Amino acid sequence: MSRQKKPSSRPGGRRDAGRPRGAPIEDAVLSRTLEELVEHGIEGASVERIARAAEVNKTSVYRRWPTKGALVAAALERVALELGGKLEDQGSLGRELEALGAHVAALLESPLGRSLARAAMAESVGVELAALALREVDRPREAVLGLRARAQARGEWRDGVAPETVLALLVGALLHRALLERAALTPGFIASIVEVIAGGLKPAGVRSE
Amino acid sequence: MSRQKKPSSRPGGRRDAGRPRGAPIEDAVLSRTLEELVEHGIEGASVERIARAAEVNKTSVYRRWPTKGALVAAALERVALELGGKLEDQGSLGRELEALGAHVAALLESPLGRSLARAAMAESVGVELAALALREVDRPREAVLGLRARAQARGEWRDGVAPETVLALLVGALLHRALLERAALTPGFIASIVEVIAGGLKPAGVRSE
DNA sequence: CCATCATTGCAACTTGATGTTGCAATATTC
DNA sequence: GAATATTGCAACATCAAGTTGCAATGATGG
Numbered sequence: 210m211s212r213q214k215k216p217s218s219r220p221g222g223r224r225d226a227g228r229p230r231g232a233p234i235e236d237a238v239l240s241r242t243l244e245e246l247v248e249h250g251i252e253g254a255s256v257e258r259i260a261r262a263a264e265v266n267k268t269s270v271y272r273r274w275p276t277k278g279a280l281v282a283a284a285l286e287r288v289a290l291e292l293g294g295k296l297e298d299q300g301s302l303g304r305e306l307e308a309l310g311a312h313v314a315a316l317l318e319s320p321l322g323r324s325l326a327r328a329a330m331a332e333s334v335g336v337e338l339a340a341l342a343l344r345e346v347d348r349p350r351e352a353v354l355g356l357r358a359r360a361q362a363r364g365e366w367r368d369g370v371a372p373e374t375v376l377a378l379l380v381g382a383l384l385h386r387a388l389l390e391r392a393a394l395t396p397g398f399i400a401s402i403v404e405v406i407a408g409g410l411k412p413a414g415v416r417s418e
Numbered sequence: 419m420s421r422q423k424k425p426s427s428r429p430g431g432r433r434d435a436g437r438p439r440g441a442p443i444e445d446a447v448l449s450r451t452l453e454e455l456v457e458h459g460i461e462g463a464s465v466e467r468i469a470r471a472a473e474v475n476k477t478s479v480y481r482r483w484p485t486k487g488a489l490v491a492a493a494l495e496r497v498a499l500e501l502g503g504k505l506e507d508q509g510s511l512g513r514e515l516e517a518l519g520a521h522v523a524a525l526l527e528s529p530l531g532r533s534l535a536r537a538a539m540a541e542s543v544g545v546e547l548a549a550l551a552l553r554e555v556d557r558p559r560e561a562v563l564g565l566r567a568r569a570q571a572r573g574e575w576r577d578g579v580a581p582e583t584v585l586a587l588l589v590g591a592l593l594h595r596a597l598l599e600r601a602a603l604t605p606g607f608i609a610s611i612v613e614v615i616a617g618g619l620k621p622a623g624v625r626s627e
Numbered sequence: 628c629c630a631t632c633a634t635t636g637c638a639a640c641t642t643g644a645t646g647t648t649g650c651a652a653t654a655t656t657c
Numbered sequence: 658g659a660a661t662a663t664t665g666c667a668a669c670a671t672c673a674a675g676t677t678g679c680a681a682t683g684a685t686g687g
Binding site for chain 4: 628629630632635638639640647648650652656
């Protein structure tokens, strides 16, 4: 997905001659692109500025990545926002949801995470780019599965509630607060939404607090 | 907030002379701007295209609204997305939340509503514009207050849960589904999130289903 | 060592968008 | 009918995306 000017198979000639593409350029440009994303967001990012800052000619950038979207996508591909993937057993569904919520909140309050979340929801970005951003923002998806298994074992997860529903509620509420209302994701807020979600998940009759 | 070249008080001269600004132009441009927003989103909107379609010179547009942001803001100001504001008493909290959710879902599935929601969360738009879009998207805020009063009277709303929390959960989950996952807001989905929220709101011990 | 060949930098260019400016034509009010 | 403000028009500046041709550079294979 990177190179495009294929050396191709020249009929009668040397196969591996010529100057190879510089890996340093690739690195410099992509990492600078990430900084640009953080600073200016995905719409405000400028290829020329990226090239200048990476001390590379604009042409060399365009030779590798044909459009700004492709460049941004390539930069995002190497991001792996670590989500402390392994949410451990916290003893109760409420505590686990709160830990997960805190992780997502931290992500949404970081410049890169916020930028990614907006990118995933923007309209102008291509579908592939949106999918890429979504992959990062929605990383907790995996975590929820383990969480549900433990909650079911504890009798804290009523039958018939899909994990996606819980994810939408938890992440959605954080998105609403962070991006729409532009308010801070305080521990108090996280606790209040988790309280409602955990309460709504409990099977009828089982009430512990 | 519209006119800017004030006729001012000329010392010795007529006060109200000259050609007045044409209201038809204002109307044509603003309504065309809304269509442009629906078609191209807030970033992709082009002032030149708007002017052409409204059969008005670009200059005349810029004379009234100094920037694209101001133009879009002015267009949004005259929008009043009616939310069937008066959600009636539906007999139970669950049914009321479902009705409210259905309203918001319909809004989020309409082109203009979707465009507004994205605008409210975008980064590049000015603060004033974001606030304007938020005002429309978050219109259910008022409805939730009446809803809570009735739910409290029915004993379906546990003490200490803020209406904002419920709004964030409900609207947030819909945003997550519609904009992030880009999936349809089916009645089934709405029912599933409402079920969890309503369950989580009930006071301990009160379980009806 | 050296010819080959791709990569690189450089400069100029096209296109489309925002926003500005000067001017002549027009419409309106006094 | 004179004064005055708006309008259309055309030209302009600026900036970002993306393209193209060319000369210089550097790796590689022989």
